[in-house]
Amino acid sequence: LDERAMEETRRRLDRLTKPPGSLGRLEELAVQLAGIAGTSELAVVRKAVVVMAGDHGVCEEGVSAFPQEVTGQMVLNFLNGGAAINVLAGQAGADVVCVDMGIKAQLKDERLISRNVRAGTANIVRGPAMTREEAVRAVEAGIGLAEELAAQGVGVLATGEMGIGNTTPSSAMLAALCGLEPEDVVGRGTGVDEAGLVRKREAVASAIRTNRPDSEDPLDVIAKVGGLEIAGLAGLVIGAAANRLPVVIDGFISTVAALVACRLVPAAQAYLIPSHLSEERGHRLALGQLGLDPLLHLGMRLGEGTGAALCFPLLDAAVQVLNKMATFDSAGVSES
């Protein structure tokens, strides 16, 4: 990041009519945005939530409260504007960009961006989710999409996802990348009961035992126990950083994607903006791995990018504080 722009932003913030640092994370956001933009002259920018969708073979193991066809049904709901992410992105003036990274159903809709690498992953309990080559293609698709959105004038991205069953591969990836136990990283996802939770833990343990992902090789982790939309989001994060765009990270699945991205490209970490703390069990651990401290504590567990979209107004607020507040001098206020 641009240290000079960050320092200039800190100096400007300290001249504004407030005790130095008293706007806390809002001031830190302004400094980070300036570092990313390379200037302390920040503007409110166009925003997009990129919702990537994919299906998961591990649904065979009964790891989700919802049937697998809901992935495609919800994508149609996104396209028709009826889902939570449409409402919340709309409130924040952000676009929703829907991407098919690997949905099982064939959806024909011109509003859907097709980057379908394969029609869902294989069941990770029985073998690898995908080939390494497919993992690479999915990550590259995400990188390319960030590049396209940057070229279209989008100034900040947020990650979102839809994929029935996708907390299970996310937990497996987190366990594999960080050497954690299934008990610590497996939660209830969309709301499985106690028996479902046991099945999820067993699925994660068994997926790792069967596939032996290499914790030092993020692409191997994706290919062995990952998901197509998770890989795509990892690429999106890398692409955001490569194009100097801040990227707001949603909940558990998105945070695991960001973790993979930063293992592949450590420099991407400076471009991450955390959003909410999810109810999903492994989220706090995943955030901790990235050194991220969530801004919103709303007990949400929906995904889709909903928590990230709710943070957009905070980014705008940080920019407007910098741009619109009076200084001690201009307002004639005495300093401490």
Place this chain on the structure above:
Amino acid sequence: LDERAMEETRRRLDRLTKPPGSLGRLEELAVQLAGIAGTSELAVVRKAVVVMAGDHGVCEEGVSAFPQEVTGQMVLNFLNGGAAINVLAGQAGADVVCVDMGIKAQLKDERLISRNVRAGTANIVRGPAMTREEAVRAVEAGIGLAEELAAQGVGVLATGEMGIGNTTPSSAMLAALCGLEPEDVVGRGTGVDEAGLVRKREAVASAIRTNRPDSEDPLDVIAKVGGLEIAGLAGLVIGAAANRLPVVIDGFISTVAALVACRLVPAAQAYLIPSHLSEERGHRLALGQLGLDPLLHLGMRLGEGTGAALCFPLLDAAVQVLNKMATFDSAGVSES
């Protein structure tokens, strides 16, 4: 609150295309707003941040990093639109209503609502802050103002305050109301150094020793160790409840005001909406006394209503989720 409207709202939320309860606090907010409004047919409403200002005799003890004249200077800054609260309320489409509850300087400005009860409190280290009659008048002024704003069509209030030195009486009030030690409730306010922190703790201990406020008598606590803007905000909270308006509670000082309000009128508690968790030491304790769990974790410590204003978009989001999301039926999405 209207239990029927709340139950109807819960039913409506559970038909929307998301796992039941997965929007967490956003769903709880929608239910609370419906209970307050008495209907599940919610609308995005007009919002106002009420910033009450007053001066504090205890500034003589060197408890603030800023000189006392900053209270009046900052009120002029509010009126001229240059403060953080102007920017953040503006971002949320909310009005800023400035009220002189007891500023020492005589400010003549038609945009300032004058409810000046006295020109600042007396030094609580030496004796009572104000008379009991003055405390009653300040609380009543706040009640009346909530009534006026409700009559003008404002649909949700937020509390804000300005008063150099006002974390000291707030800490004293919290200690007196809850039987807590100065060490637990005194923090750095706008940013005093270690010596200043020691002076604040001594001032709080000494104010309680000198005045012996009656913990069972909230008006006695206000009169003995309180502040005029804090009393006014307590009244505002009571008035909000009386007029069936939700009221978003800002940081430490506002939360102490809400605590006093709920000691006076316990039914007011159901109308409170928490906002952020302040950096100020006593805030978590004060929130806990009210059973409030903050939505934003931004490390802020500015006051003025800034944390509350940042929560307004979350209220709008809760309303729009209820109004705009598709149902499982309408979107053709399978249920769990």
